[in-house]
Amino acid sequence: MNDYDLFVTDVLIIGAGLAGERAAIEAASQGLNVTILSLVPPRRSHSAAAQGGMQAALGNAAMGQGDSPDVHFADTVKGSDWGCDQEVARMFVDMAPVAVREAAFWGVPWTRVTMDKRIYDGQEIHEDPKKVGLITARNFGGTAKWRTCYTADGTGHALLYTTDSMVLKLGVTVHDRVEALSLIHDGDRCYGAVARCLRTGNLRAYSARTTVIATGGYGRLYGVSTNAVINEGTGMAIALETGKVPLGNMEAVQFHPTGLVPSGILITEGARGDGGYLLDKNGYRFMPDYEPKKKELASRDVVSRRMIQHMRAGYGVDSPYGPHLWLDIRHLGAKHIETNLREITSICRKFNGIDPVHELIPVRPTQHYSMGGVRVNKHGYVYGMKNLFALGEAACWDLHGFNRLGGNSLAETIVSGKIIGEKIAEFTKDALLDVRSSLIDQHVHDQAERIEKLRAKKSGTADVFRLRHEMEEILREHVFVFRTEAALAEAVEQLHALHVRAGDLRLRGSGLGADPELSAALRLPGMVKLAYCIAKGALARTESRGSHFREDYPKRDDENWLKRTLAYWSYEKNEPVLDYEPVVITELPPGDRGYGEATSGPVQKK
Amino acid sequence: MELQKVITPSPRSDLIVEGIQMISGLLLVLFLWVHMLFIASVWLGATSFNALANFMSRYGLVWITVAFLVVVIGSHVGAVVRRIPKQFREQRIVWRHAKLIRHMDTWSWIFQSITGAALLALAIIHVVVVTYGGISAKISSTRVFNHFLIFYIVLLLLAEYHASVGLYRIFVKWGWVSQHRLHRVLGVITVLTVGIGAVSLYVLYTLGAHFA
Amino acid sequence: MASRELTFRILRYNPETPDVKPHLQDFHLNEEPGMTLFIVLNRLREEQDPSLRFDFVCRASICGSCGMLINGKPNLACKTLTKALPDVTTLMPLPVFKLLGDLSVDTGVWFRDVSLRTESWVHTDEVFDPDAAEEKMDNELAKEIYEAERCIECGCCIGGCATANIKPSFIGAAGINRVARFMMDPRDKRTEQEYFEVVASEDGVFGCVGLMACDDNCPVGVPLRSQLAYVRRKMAVAGWHMGRGR
Numbered sequence A: 001m002n003d004y005d006l007f008v009t010d011v012l013i014i015g016a017g018l019a020g021e022r023a024a025i026e027a028a029s030q031g032l033n034v035t036i037l038s039l040v041p042p043r044r045s046h047s048a049a050a051q052g053g054m055q056a057a058l059g060n061a062a063m064g065q066g067d068s069p070d071v072h073f074a075d076t077v078k079g080s081d082w083g084c085d086q087e088v089a090r091m092f093v094d095m096a097p098v099a100v101r102e103a104a105f106w107g108v109p110w111t112r113v114t115m116d117k118r119i120y121d122g123q124e125i126h127e128d129p130k131k132v133g134l135i136t137a138r139n140f141g142g143t144a145k146w147r148t149c150y151t152a153d154g155t156g157h158a159l160l161y162t163t164d165s166m167v168l169k170l171g172v173t174v175h176d177r178v179e180a181l182s183l184i185h186d187g188d189r190c191y192g193a194v195a196r197c198l199r200t201g202n203l204r205a206y207s208a209r210t211t212v213i214a215t216g217g218y219g220r221l222y223g224v225s226t227n228a229v230i231n232e233g234t235g236m237a238i239a240l241e242t243g244k245v246p247l248g249n250m251e252a253v254q255f256h257p258t259g260l261v262p263s264g265i266l267i268t269e270g271a272r273g274d275g276g277y278l279l280d281k282n283g284y285r286f287m288p289d290y291e292p293k294k295k296e297l298a299s300r301d302v303v304s305r306r307m308i309q310h311m312r313a314g315y316g317v318d319s320p321y322g323p324h325l326w327l328d329i330r331h332l333g334a335k336h337i338e339t340n341l342r343e344i345t346s347i348c349r350k351f352n353g354i355d356p357v358h359e360l361i362p363v364r365p366t367q368h369y370s371m372g373g374v375r376v377n378k379h380g381y382v383y384g385m386k387n388l389f390a391l392g393e394a395a396c397w398d399l400h401g402f403n404r405l406g407g408n409s410l411a412e413t414i415v416s417g418k419i420i421g422e423k424i425a426e427f428t429k430d431a432l433l434d435v436r437s438s439l440i441d442q443h444v445h446d447q448a449e450r451i452e453k454l455r456a457k458k459s460g461t462a463d464v465f466r467l468r469h470e471m472e473e474i475l476r477e478h479v480f481v482f483r484t485e486a487a488l489a490e491a492v493e494q495l496h497a498l499h500v501r502a503g504d505l506r507l508r509g510s511g512l513g514a515d516p517e518l519s520a521a522l523r524l525p526g527m528v529k530l531a532y533c534i535a536k537g538a539l540a541r542t543e544s545r546g547s548h549f550r551e552d553y554p555k556r557d558d559e560n561w562l563k564r565t566l567a568y569w570s571y572e573k574n575e576p577v578l579d580y581e582p583v584v585i586t587e588l589p590p591g592d593r594g595y596g597e598a599t600s601g602p603v604q605k606k
Numbered sequence B: 001m002e003l004q005k006v007i008t009p010s011p012r013s014d015l016i017v018e019g020i021q022m023i024s025g026l027l028l029v030l031f032l033w034v035h036m037l038f039i040a041s042v043w044l045g046a047t048s049f050n051a052l053a054n055f056m057s058r059y060g061l062v063w064i065t066v067a068f069l070v071v072v073i074g075s076h077v078g079a080v081v082r083r084i085p086k087q088f089r090e091q092r093i094v095w096r097h098a099k100l101i102r103h104m105d106t107w108s109w110i111f112q113s114i115t116g117a118a119l120l121a122l123a124i125i126h127v128v129v130v131t132y133g134g135i136s137a138k139i140s141s142t143r144v145f146n147h148f149l150i151f152y153i154v155l156l157l158l159a160e161y162h163a164s165v166g167l168y169r170i171f172v173k174w175g176w177v178s179q180h181r182l183h184r185v186l187g188v189i190t191v192l193t194v195g196i197g198a199v200s201l202y203v204l205y206t207l208g209a210h211f212a
Numbered sequence C: 001m002a003s004r005e006l007t008f009r010i011l012r013y014n015p016e017t018p019d020v021k022p023h024l025q026d027f028h029l030n031e032e033p034g035m036t037l038f039i040v041l042n043r044l045r046e047e048q049d050p051s052l053r054f055d056f057v058c059r060a061s062i063c064g065s066c067g068m069l070i071n072g073k074p075n076l077a078c079k080t081l082t083k084a085l086p087d088v089t090t091l092m093p094l095p096v097f098k099l100l101g102d103l104s105v106d107t108g109v110w111f112r113d114v115s116l117r118t119e120s121w122v123h124t125d126e127v128f129d130p131d132a133a134e135e136k137m138d139n140e141l142a143k144e145i146y147e148a149e150r151c152i153e154c155g156c157c158i159g160g161c162a163t164a165n166i167k168p169s170f171i172g173a174a175g176i177n178r179v180a181r182f183m184m185d186p187r188d189k190r191t192e193q194e195y196f197e198v199v200a201s202e203d204g205v206f207g208c209v210g211l212m213a214c215d216d217n218c219p220v221g222v223p224l225r226s227q228l229a230y231v232r233r234k235m236a237v238a239g240w241h242m243g244r245g246r
């Protein structure tokens, strides 16, 4: 076996989003040789799509005064519904302000405090003249203070471009249009990855002292998602497929309250943070009835549930694409909408032909974020496999527990990139590159064989795209915002059948070179495995916590379920097996979140 | 840095050439307008035209102007040739591209190169003809009446088109005024200058008919 | 009302089959309400020809992956509604960039190269102090920087520019705009002369002949005309100073 290119590096980072690139900077600035792989040019990674902002307790804005990492900590833990790792949350909130300032130092044009007059919720805001020119913040769901730092409507874009500029400056090697297909490992230690070039279709091997997974989320498993089309969770899948690495809390899936109907494009939380309302078919603002204190700005899981609840009660707006609700930002005024919410405006105009200055925006809860992922310890070290790290949305560092706060995941990418990146550098300096070439050969060979088999079309009946749509359908039908025993059991059964069929795909085309159908066929089996883990974990968890809401178990159950799901792939059983570990509580014992008492039936309007 | 750049140490050469192109272009536009007004003196009758012509030749102004033109057109062409796609392949790419993207300003640039090249030839012929043939109401108008009317109409249109697009380009490149306003102002100027020129030609033609 | 039948005339090129010349192939599809080219191309791939190559990432006009010539005009496919298209639409890949197959072009490599050549990052000798408050900046300036930063590197301004089409080394409007972004930024300590070396040449701002196809076609509305002019003026002044300094 010699028909592949072999690349050798100190640190191999799979994923060029914010998490991967921020970690790369840390490792490269300590003199290590770093190679980053990405499906797309780094700046096209999904991190660029985050518009809203990132949380960091700077306390510069008038409405953020008195903020501190402690307040941020409490918000995060409450938001997670006590599902997060409090040690991690503590490290995170303390580091977040530093990470924002560092990003400013590198060139992010954060929006600053000004003395411009602003009215919010009927009150005028008076900024402190001494703070003018410092980084300001906006309001986001589930936070006690205004804490979300932002650059106009393109926070993720600006952060990613700036971070990538540092990657350029440091001369880090980036191989874009390269997809990692599997990890090279011996059941105990990871030695790198087998990858496929998406330009030519050729296989490559990357051998590294340390391998890092930073491949982002899996939103596309749901078909309709706010996520980019490349967010297919393949990074998590290749970790799972080692059979040794567990995925944490895969049942914790976040649904964003305001996905645009029908495309699923995200209408940022900034719209509600800046004062937008949710209306039903009667033009009635219903959120204050359910959540008198936080209204539209309760945490995402709560708002999503309230919306579905309200639609179930018959207040949804009918449309050819199913029922939806309205988002109303008209009262914010043309000037505000055109500048601070420009991206929303252009999305509405471009994709729906509506003008949000005068018209209502059709929205509905849509898959948005994966709290779960490759389970790592607080240093980012992957469970069950040596020399392997993970971070960002692909990982379950467990900052978010069962519900991530808006603005906490951009923050997670660069904060964990800083913290874990340093650990990676430290670890790599002592690690050896002692890989047997026969091991690499064997792993490349396995992938080559898969490809050959697909190209030969010898066996197989299942159509790649059809199977994929079936999987998406199952998740949307049975593993959505509200969950029940019966539906989840059904989903598990169907996904098992799908998993078996996914081993038996048949291409319609030739599959030569960088054929897109072949690429899809190579990804699908792993994606089905992830879907399977999500459904199975959700079925097992007989409580409601954060975004995981069981209609048959509507209460949080700290006695039995203050624990994290670990899903392993068992090759013997040909299905995921679940294990659990306790959640680390250091500072804040479980209590009431202060919003979103769990109910699924319609509430009586007062 | 590469060797060839190290041993020719003039980082400013591209700026200088760009400056020459612009200034020579502006001077030519200015010349064209003044020239237009001079010719327009024929509107007032043959005497005023002759007075001006006599004045010009008495003080050697014609030759000074020719010298001026040689220098300015020389440097303009010198600066501008770097922009004209020379290789056949480049020409093909540019034409195909303009057809493909159907973009006004791209077409106008292609025409600017073409009109520029044509102008070079026409201007040389014209200058040779007037300097050696002589200038007076009679000579000029007979020239226009006999053979040169078409020549002048073409020259007028090409020169004005080229000058107008050239000015537009200078202004958008340096960002001095808004594109929209520029379109309007230049449109007016072009119509005006072409109009003045056309009337002059008409007067010369009728005068030529009269002499004949 | 019966829906329109749309025809898409798509450039086909597969590097795997070099003997097949690049050619246009017709596909037919019935129009649906709210249909974009993102939906069209995916459906063509899933239902008619699984080998069809094109690039989408965000499908929300944020990432810049899907620039192509739509009836000749450079634009983002994901934000193009079929409603705005005639019955027959020609789709071609962007010129200038390396063609990878069908509608897929290698914009990433091109932009990375330009970013490296223009050293598009903040140059400073200062060291970040984790304990200090951030340096103040006027919000108006932050907004201005962001205006330039908004470029999504889709390549529409490059593919549409005749100069870039004939001159491979030209950094184009996006490249010049990127430099403008750093020129405006007080955190970047580069001097006039340093910038001059980077952009004041035929490959940079003085290679631009003012065709304005870039400004007319930028799908996110980066104010390229004024950015190009800003850099041009700055560099002219810098050149003047350099001349007098000698």
Ligand SMILES: Cc1cc2nc3c(=O)[nH]c(=O)nc-3n(C[C@H](O)[C@H](O)[C@H](O)COP(=O)(O)OP(=O)(O)OC[C@H]3O[C@@H](n4cnc5c(N)ncnc54)[C@H](O)[C@@H]3O)c2cc1C
Binding pocket: A014, A015, A016, A017, A018, A019, A020, A037, A038, A039, A040, A042, A045, A046, A047, A048, A049, A050, A051, A052, A053, A054, A055, A155, A156, A178, A179, A180, A181, A214, A215, A216, A217, A226, A227, A228, A230, A231, A234, A235, A266, A268, A368, A369, A391, A392, A393, A394, A406, A407, A408, A409, A410, A411, A413
């Ligand atoms: C529409 C939207 C808006 C959002 N807004 C906000 C917000 O306002 N605030 C906030 O805090 N969070 C927000 N988020 C969440 C946040 O953007 C993401 O969680 C975060 O950017 C993830 O970053 P990442 O680096 O982990 O992954 P990504 O940015 O997704 O990067 C993943 C990288 O991995 C690569 N990759 C994937 N698989 C492979 C493979 N097999 N081989 C090689 N490379 C691979 C990809 O090419 C990519 O480079 C938003 C998310 C969405 C969907």
Ligand code: HEM
Binding pocket: B018, B021, B022, B024, B025, B026, B028, B029, B032, B073, B076, B077, B080, B083, B084, B112, B113, B115, B116, B117, B118, B119, B120, B121, B123, B159, B162, B163, B165, B166, B167, B169, B170, C209
């Ligand atoms: C005789 C009268 C002429 C006038 C009034 C004139 C005027 C101008 C002006 C104002 C410009 C704009 C310069 C700039 O963009 O900086 C220009 C550009 C140009 N001229 Fe002329 N010019 C004349 C003759 C010619 C000739 C003889 C040629 C032939 C080679 C020529 C070719 C060009 C070309 C190709 C450009 C475009 C350059 C660019 O876009 O950068 N011009 N001209």
Ligand code: HEM
Binding pocket: B032, B035, B036, B039, B040, B062, B065, B066, B069, B119, B123, B126, B127, B130, B131, B135, B139, B140, B141, B143, B144, B148, B152, B155, B156, B157, B159, B196, B197, B198, B200, B201
């Ligand atoms: C030394 C330089 C020049 C002199 C003395 C000169 C003189 C004249 C004269 C006397 C006429 C009247 C017609 C005739 O006598 O044949 C004329 C007409 C004209 N000339 Fe010139 N010319 C000069 C250069 C130019 C140049 C460089 C251009 C343009 C590129 C130009 C463009 C025209 C045009 C368009 C006309 C037609 C009349 C009109 O429309 O006003 N001339 N010129």
Ligand code: SF4
Binding pocket: C150, C151, C152, C153, C154, C155, C156, C157, C158, C173, C174, C177, C214, C217, C218, C219, C220, C221, C222, C224
């Ligand atoms: S400037 Fe505009 S057209 Fe050019 S690459 Fe950037 S976003 Fe695209």
Ligand code: F3S
Binding pocket: C157, C160, C161, C162, C163, C164, C172, C173, C207, C208, C209, C210, C211, C212, C213, C214, C215, C228
């Ligand atoms: S189209 Fe090209 S020539 Fe200049 S003005 Fe734009 S870069």
Ligand code: FES
Binding pocket: C055, C056, C057, C058, C059, C060, C061, C062, C063, C064, C065, C066, C067, C076, C077, C078, C079
């Ligand atoms: S797919 Fe991202 S811009 Fe079109």
